[in-house]
Amino acid sequence: MNEVAFRLPIIAGVLVTLLTLSALLIWLERRLLGFWQERYGPNRVGPFGLLQSVADMIKIFMKEDWVPPFADKAVFVIAPAVIIVTVLMSFAVVPFTPSIVVADLNIGLLFFLAMSSLSAYSVVLAGWASNNKYSLLGGLRASAQMLSYEVFMGLSLMGVVMLAGSFNLGDIVEAQRDLWFCIPQILGFIIFLIAGLAETKRIPFDIPEAEAELVAGFHTEYSGMKFGMFFVGEYLGIILISAMITVLFFGGWQGPWLPPAIWFSIKTFLFICLFILLRAALPRLRFDQLMAFGWKVMLPLALVNLTVTGALVLAGHPSK
Amino acid sequence: MLKLLKGIWLVFLRAFTRPVTIQYPDEKPYLPPRWRGRIILSRDPDGEERCVGCYLCSVACPVDCIALQATEDEHGRRYPAWFRINFSRCIFCGYCEEACPTYAIQLTTDFEMSEHDRRNLVYEKEDLLISGTGKYPGYNFYRVSGVRIGGKDKGEAEHEAAPVDVRSLMP
Numbered sequence: 034m035n036e037v038a039f040r041l042p043i044i045a046g047v048l049v050t051l052l053t054l055s056a057l058l059i060w061l062e063r064r065l066l067g068f069w070q071e072r073y074g075p076n077r078v079g080p081f082g083l084l085q086s087v088a089d090m091i092k093i094f095m096k097e098d099w100v101p102p103f104a105d106k107a108v109f110v111i112a113p114a115v116i117i118v119t120v121l122m123s124f125a126v127v128p129f130t131p132s133i134v135v136a137d138l139n140i141g142l143l144f145f146l147a148m149s150s151l152s153a154y155s156v157v158l159a160g161w162a163s164n165n166k167y168s169l170l171g172g173l174r175a176s177a178q179m180l181s182y183e184v185f186m187g188l189s190l191m192g193v194v195m196l197a198g199s200f201n202l203g204d205i206v207e208a209q210r211d212l213w214f215c216i217p218q219i220l221g222f223i224i225f226l227i228a229g230l231a232e233t234k235r236i237p238f239d240i241p242e243a244e245a246e247l248v249a250g251f252h253t254e255y256s257g258m259k260f261g262m263f264f265v266g267e268y269l270g271i272i273l274i275s276a277m278i279t280v281l282f283f284g285g286w287q288g289p290w291l292p293p294a295i296w297f298s299i300k301t302f303l304f305i306c307l308f309i310l311l312r313a314a315l316p317r318l319r320f321d322q323l324m325a326f327g328w329k330v331m332l333p334l335a336l337v338n339l340t341v342t343g344a345l346v347l348a349g350h351p352s353k
Numbered sequence: 354m355l356k357l358l359k360g361i362w363l364v365f366l367r368a369f370t371r372p373v374t375i376q377y378p379d380e381k382p383y384l385p386p387r388w389r390g391r392i393i394l395s396r397d398p399d400g401e402e403r404c405v406g407c408y409l410c411s412v413a414c415p416v417d418c419i420a421l422q423a424t425e426d427e428h429g430r431r432y433p434a435w436f437r438i439n440f441s442r443c444i445f446c447g448y449c450e451e452a453c454p455t456y457a458i459q460l461t462t463d464f465e466m467s468e469h470d471r472r473n474l475v476y477e478k479e480d481l482l483i484s485g486t487g488k489y490p491g492y493n494f495y496r497v498s499g500v501r502i503g504g505k506d507k508g509e510a511e512h513e514a515a516p517v518d519v520r521s522l523m524p
Contacts, residue, residue, distance in 0.1 A: 072374045142512045314364035315357070 053125060055268040056086040062268075062309050063067055069313040072074045082193040096257035100162070104254060108162035115260045116155035116266035120273055127276050130286045130293035142194060145277060146187050149232055149242030153179035155266070156234070156241060160251035171250025174320055175241035178231055181327045182238075186228035187334035191341035192221040193281050200291040204336050215282040220338040222282045229274035231327070233267060235308055237315040240323060275304035383446040384462045386488075389447045391463040393439055394478070395456065395487035402482065403457035403494060410449035410458050418442035419449060428503025430495065436478040441471055455494040459487040 060075065060083060067074025075082040088256075100106055110217045126141035128134040138144050153176060160172015194200060196217060199209035215222045217322040242250030279285055279300040286293030288300075318326070384390075397403050406423025422432040449458050459519045468474050486492070495502055497511050508515035 063370075068372070069364050071367055071370060072372045073376070310361060310365055314361040 039232075040135060042239065047124060047129070047133070047135055048121070048163050050120065051269060051272065052265070055265050056090060058085075058268040058271065058305065059089060059264070060085045060311075061305070062280070065306060065309045068314050069310065082272035090261075093258060093261045096126055098257040098259065101165075101254050103164045104161040104252045105247060108158050109254075110259070112162055113255065113262035113266070116152050117126065117262050117269065119148045119152040120266055120269040122268075123273050125275070126202055127280060128206055129276075129283060129297050131203070133294065134203060137203060138201065140200045142190060142200045142205070142281075144312070145202075146183070146190070149186075149273075150179075150183050152232075152266070152270070155263075156251045159255070159263070160241075163251070163254040165254055167249075168251050168253045168310055169249045171230065171243075171247050171253070174247075175234065175251055177217070177320075178234075178238065178241060178323060180345060181324060182228045182331075185224055185327070187330045188230060188332070188335035188339055189221045189224035189290065190281060190303060191226060191339050192218045195342050195346045199348075200281050202285075204217035206287065209284040209287060213282065213284040214285075218282060218307060218338070218342070224335050224338065225281065227331060229278065230311065231323070233270035233274055233308075235267075235271065236312040237318050238323060240320050243317060245317070271305055271308050272301065275301045278304050296328075304319075384464075386462065386463040388464075389445045389450075389460040391440070391461050391466055392443065392449065392476075392481065393459055393461055393483045393487065394436060394481045395459055395483055395485065397493040397495075398486055398491060399493060400484070401430075401495075402432050403492075404433050404436065405454045405455055405457070405494065406433045407431075407454060409452040409454065413448040413452035415446060415448060416442045416444055430502045433478060436481060438476045438481060439473075439474065440466060440476060441474040456487070456492050457487045457494075461487075 063085070064074040064076075064082065075085040078084040078088045100109055123145050125135040126138050126144050128137075128141075156175035156179070157172045160168045160170075160175065163169070193205060196214060197205040199205060199208070208214075234241050239243050240250075241247075242252065244250075247253070250262055255263060276297075279297060283300050285300075286297045288296035291299075394500040395403050401517065404421075406421060408423065411421060416510075418439040419437070420439075421433040421436040423431055425431050445460065445462050450460050453459075466474070494507065495510075497513075499507060499510055499513055500506050
């Protein structure tokens with residue numbers, strides 16, 4: 034009981050921070066995209082347009098919450114909740130600082146992988162329940178994409194696990210005290226970054242919602258706050274992947290002079306900006322290109338990374 | 354792959370250039386003097402209407418948005434009884450201005466003419482007629498043309514020779 038009472042403020046703090054951040058991220062993304070496209074982006078509502086998210090939220094809450102008559106109602110309603118729940122659950126194991134972590138699981142990394150796999154269900158169920166061909170196509174693509182990218186996402190992280198000798202994310206950060214894993218695991222980092230892009234369904238891997246071909250893919254039929262939940266889920270996913278990159282490859286909270294929370298925020302923020310930059314710069318891949326790239330390039334690379342890291346770790350510890 | 358990174362880098366560099374956006378309501382854009390905006394009817398330097406009701410603008414208009422009815426005053430001077438431009442149809446091509454023989458119809462640099470009600474976009478003569486001369490300050494059609502009106506007979510216009518007496522032209 035004491036344990037729970039002690040955790041509650043942390044849980045509340047993390048929840049509130051994340052939901053606020055994901056709303057602000059809408060503004061940040063549009064602003065940054067604007068700057069990279071030589072325009073301003075939203076700058077009318079409030080100072081620097083900061084209240085744009087508030088305006089968007091008010092608008093989306095006012096919208097009619099409509100379930101199409103041809104949809105599978107129960108699944109249709111559950112699907113958007115699934116994505117938010119799974120992503121928020123993943124944040125439970127992220128060590129923001131040595132003290133701020135909701136659940137210090139000893140298999141934190143596996144828990145993260147499991148939750149991000151579950152979030153694929155949200156998209157698939159949404160595509161299925163919408164009972165619409167575009168949504169179904171989007172859901173099919175999403176399932177194929179997320180399943181195939183899940184494989185080497187997990188494999189690319191095993192090198193980190195080998196180096197750190199633990200699945201606990203806090204221990205992984207501690208293991209990077211001398212050298213961030215982005216240097217020995219540069220290949221793993223790149224593979225994880227690409228897999229993370231595919232996992233969050235961001236450009237260049239946003240083919241499940243490819244608005245040019247599929248209207249809006251799996252959320253074609255969604256409106257109002259249900260659509261908003263997919264949106265918030267996507268932005269939470271970006272924060273999650275950025276935070277995981279920070280934790281696994283860039284030393285988490287570690288850094289000189291500044292307090293751990295600041296270091297963690299700075300690093301995560303930079304990766305969020307990188308995600309947005311990629312969206313500004315890259316075109317969308319074709320579906321077959323995506324699958325071929327995943328299975329023929331990324332998976333072998335991840336396996337090579339895994340075996341080489343394993344061999345080097347074994348060579349370093351001859352006694353084991 | 355390198356090209357991909359180069360592209361990403363180039364997009365990143367865009368962050369350090371000034372946006373090309375002109376923040377319109379706060380910051381007015383530069384409009385060239387020959388900008389084709391809201392159409393007006395001008396007056397000659399004496400304050401009379403320049404329009405002589407020749408219908409050429411109405412004929413030239415590709416979307417048929419100009420309608421008028423010509424009439425004549427007691428001096429024999431033609432003018433439009435009514436003149437109507439439907440700006441919800443107007444495409445601001447400027448053909449009416451080119452067709453006008455008396456510089457009466459002119460396009461201005463004003464483009465801020467949005468309305469909530471579409472009917473308000475139909476401009477009548479009193480909406481169109483301005484008190485000035487527009488782009489051609491000194492021009493007065495009746496003073497330079499050979500048309501006879503009350504108070505000005507044939508041969509009395511500027512640079513106009515007196516009419517020839519055809520009977521004196523005998524060989």
